[in-house]
Amino acid sequence: MNILIATNSKVPLFEQIKDQIKQHIFTGKLQEGDSLPSMRVLAKELKVSVITTKRAYEELEREGYVISTIGKGTFVAGQQPHVLKEWQMREIENELERVVQSGKQIGLTKQDFIELLDVYYEEDV
Known part of the structure; x- marks a missing residue:
């Protein structure tokens, strides 16, 4: 999954992550059942805090784009x-x-x- 962070942007980092994951879902790059990297792995890849990736994942889950399962990970939710x-x-x-x-x-x-x-x-x- 390719996510680019603009540190000089006024858009918060978690929102940039969330928006790009949603865009991957919209374009079909991420499909139902696909797993997302763990919050720690994504944070390390993007060089951001785990709190930042956690907030992005929580908002994606609240909006219905992903499903998180303790011990298994975070997956793209099914969308009709x-x-x-x-x-x-x-x-x-x-x-x-x-x-x-x-x-x-x-x-x-x-x-x-x-x-x-x-x-x-x-x-x-």
């Missing part, structure tokens, strides 16, 4: 396609809310957003 899509939609909505708030702060109108959306939507990704 419609549930996975719902999670992805929720992530997009959260990001969109942040973008709209930032846009409003600099005076963008709804029409400005629609024009920007048109440009980015039509662009080849």
Whole structure:
């Protein structure tokens, strides 16, 4: 599992870890039943505190992305396609809310957003 930590980011380390694991699940790099590294192993690999990885895993479990079993480890929880899509939609909505708030702060109108959306939507990704 490839996780990159940006130490100069304003995003907390545990959140960076959590978000990247979720992204691996969304893209299919991690699938139902796949095991995650132990908190200690991941902490050592990323050169962060075990408390940081523990918090990321706990939040992932609380949100339903993983299941932890004492003595066995942490595994990707089973997601049905419609549930996975719902999670992805929720992530997009959260990001969109942040973008709209930032846009409003600099005076963008709804029409400005629609024009920007048109440009980015039509662009080849």
